[in-house]
Amino acid sequence: MSKVIKTTAPIAIEYLKEYFSDNTTSYLIDYKNSELKGEKLLVYLGNLDLPADIEFDNNADLQEMINVYATTTFIVNVKSLEFAMMNVLYGNDIGIEITEDFKDTIAEWSIKLKSCMLYNLHTIDLEDAKDFIDNAPKNNTDSLVGINFVSLLKHEEIYHLIVDTELTDCVFYEKYFDEYMFKGKNLYSYWANDNNPLFLTTWAVATGARTDILAELETTEEV
Numbered sequence: 001m002s003k004v005i006k007t008t009a010p011i012a013i014e015y016l017k018e019y020f021s022d023n024t025t026s027y028l029i030d031y032k033n034s035e036l037k038g039e040k041l042l043v044y045l046g047n048l049d050l051p052a053d054i055e056f057d058n059n060a061d062l063q064e065m066i067n068v069y070a071t072t073t074f075i076v077n078v079k080s081l082e083f084a085m086m087n088v089l090y091g092n093d094i095g096i097e098i099t100e101d102f103k104d105t106i107a108e109w110s111i112k113l114k115s116c117m118l119y120n121l122h123t124i125d126l127e128d129a130k131d132f133i134d135n136a137p138k139n140n141t142d143s144l145v146g147i148n149f150v151s152l153l154k155h156e157e158i159y160h161l162i163v164d165t166e167l168t169d170c171v172f173y174e175k176y177f178d179e180y181m182f183k184g185k186n187l188y189s190y191w192a193n194d195n196n197p198l199f200l201t202t203w204a205v206a207t208g209a210r211t212d213i214l215a216e217l218e219t220t221e222e223v
Contacts (some may be wrong), residue, residue: 004028006055009036009044019050026051031061039068046076053079059095066096070105073144075151075183082151085109086158105146111171112149116162118170119177119187120198136172142181150182156195163198 002024005015009029019025029045031037031054036044042065045052056062062084069081087094089110098106118136121129152158180186192199 002026006030009034009041011048011052016050026053028052029054031056031065032058037061038064039072041065042068042072042076042078043074045078046074051077054081056080062094063096067102069148070102070109071145073147075147077151082148082155083157085148086152086155089113089158089161109146109149110161112146112173112176113152113158113162114165115170115173116153116187116191117165117167117198118172119191120202121167122172122177123188123191123202132167133172136167136170138174139171140174142175142179144181147182150187150190153190154193154195156197159195159197 003018003022004026005011005018006028007015007030011027011029015027019027027050029041029052031041034041041054054065056065065081066084066088069076069078070085084094084096088096088098088106118133122133175181176187178186182190194200
C-alpha cells in the first residue's frame with residue numbers, strides 16, 4: 001500500500017528518507033504554506049525527481065503555477081498541473097483567468113499535441129504514411145518552452161483531443177519527432193504507453209492489422 005506524505009516544500013530530510021526506505025512513498029505539497037512557490041517550486045520538484053503532487057486551496061495559487069508550468073523548459077511530473085492543463089486545453093472553466101498571452105500558450109500546446117496524430121504515422125513504416133508526411137508542413141523548432149506537453153501523453157483523457165484532429169491540420173515537428181529532446185528521451189518514450197489508443201492501434205498495424213491507419217490515409221487523400 002502506497003504512503004502519501006503531506007508536507008511543504010522544501011521537503012524535510014526525515015520525510016525524504018522515507019522514500020528511500022519505501023519507494024511507494026509519494027508527497028503532496030501544501031502550496032499555500034510552502035516556502036518555495038512558482039518557478040522555484042517546479043525547479044525543486046524537477047531536480048528532486050520523486051513522486052510528488054501539489055495541493056492548491058485557492059484559484060490564485062493555481063493561476064500562478066499553471067502559468068509557470070505552461071511555459072517552463074524542463075519536464076516535471078505534477079498530476080494536479082497536468083489535469084489543470086488538460087482542462088484548459090478542452091476549454092473547461094477551472095476558475096483561472098485566460099489572458100491573451102496564455103491563449104497563445106494554449107494554442108502552442110494544442111498544435112503540438114494534435115500533431116502527435118501525424119507523429120503516429122511517422123512511427124509506422126508504410127509507404128502511404130511516408131508520402132503523406134513528406135507533404136505535411138514542417139517546423140524545425142528546438143524550443144523547450146512548453147515541453148511538458150509530453151507529460152500529458154500518459155493520460156488517456158488527452159487522446160480525445162488528439163484523435164479528433166484532422167491530419168491536414170497537423171505539423172511535422174522535425175526535432176520533436178526525431179531527436180532525444182525530452183529529458184534524454186525521444187518522443188516515442190512518452191508516446192508508447194497503454195493509455196494511448198493511437199499507439200495501440202499502431203502496434204496492431206505493425207503486427208499486420210493495417211486497416212484503420214490505411215483508411216485514415218485514404219480518406220484524407222480524397223479531400
